[in-house]
Amino acid sequence: MYLTRFRVNTARPGARRLLSSPQSLHAAVMSAFPGLLPTASDTPRVLWRLDHNARAEVFLYIVSPTRPDLTHLVEQAGWPVAACDPDTPGWQTRPYAPFLDRLSKGTTWAFRLTANPVHHIRRKDGEPTKRTAHLTPHHQMGWLLERQERSGFRIAEKPAEKRLLPGGTTHKGYDFHGDRHQLTVRDQRALSFSKSRDNASKRRGVSLVTVTFDGRLEITDPEALRRTLTQGLGRAKAYGCGLMTLAPAQ
Structure with a gap:
């Protein structure tokens, strides 16, 4: 299992569209897993949540069975230029099992x-x-x-x-x-x-x-x-x- 945090750039039009539609954001989250078929009956559970800490501070959290690729979210609703630096890809993903085991x-x-x-x-x-x-x-x-x-x-x-x-x-x-x-x-x-x-x-x-x-x-x-x-x-x-x-x- 993996826990992921993605900061949403609320100034971008793409971010505002996603934040206004749970259906669109769900589709965007599921698109982060190329190995999962959303229509399959045995698709593993992917959980997500938006934290609105402030008007310009919104975080997307994801718990998933595999590591996500959020490149498309960075392009739509993140900071694409900053993400060009390999040290700051635009999101943070950590293995969840070590924490759960403790x-x-x-x-x-x-x-x-x-x-x-x-x-x-x-x-x-x-x-x-x-x-x-x-x-x-x-x-x-x-x-x-x-x-x-x-x-x-x-x-x-x-x-x-x-x-x-x-x-x-x-x-x-x-x-x-x-x-x-x-x-x-x-x-x-x-x-x-x-x-x-x-x-x-x-x-x-x-x-x-x-x-x-x-x-x-x-x-x-x-x-x-x-x-x-x-x-x-x-x-x-x-x-x-x-x-x-x-x-x-x-």
């Missing part, structure tokens, strides 16, 4: 995850359930908390003396107002775009809501967490959701 139970890490928190509802009896996005931080945090244990981690809790609401506001054992856990939700984005079908003349609309979680976690099951980090968490993985990354906790 993960151990009980250690604490900072994490970031962009996800598509959804649930299934039935508006009235007799109707089939419908997949619907969670729209409030209250429920978006709950979505992640409900998945933490089977995903190999536990969200860290704040010390009691640092909570604004000592008693917390809980539901099913979880504090959805964010005062109990070291967890924040930000950058909610409502995305809407057209997806091509096999017949190019037919397109269908796709709408989804994404949010970014930042927080601290404790590893409870290293093997399960490795699966989460390499296979993703939640839905809409083709459109920049599901990729969790870890960093040393401050």
Whole structure:
């Protein structure tokens, strides 16, 4: 496995086109792997995520089974002249396995995850359930908390003396107002775009809501967490959701 970081040159028209279309960016990411056929049923999972740290500081992260070639992205949305220097090809790729192998139970890490928190509802009896996005931080945090244990981690809790609401506001054992856990939700984005079908003349609309979680976690099951980090968490993985990354906790 490999972890790749690419800085997007947001001043370029090609970058703006990619950033405005998850469908186009997904196609660009998959084009970085000449050995993968996107239409094959056994295509290995490729995860990607955009981090909007500032207006002019946007990073694309990719987790992939093979090393990518992002030359086409450098030409469209990077710094092609600077990339002529072999020491600065325009992106950084590192083997991911050595890091994954070092993960151990009980250690604490900072994490970031962009996800598509959804649930299934039935508006009235007799109707089939419908997949619907969670729209409030209250429920978006709950979505992640409900998945933490089977995903190999536990969200860290704040010390009691640092909570604004000592008693917390809980539901099913979880504090959805964010005062109990070291967890924040930000950058909610409502995305809407057209997806091509096999017949190019037919397109269908796709709408989804994404949010970014930042927080601290404790590893409870290293093997399960490795699966989460390499296979993703939640839905809409083709459109920049599901990729969790870890960093040393401050």
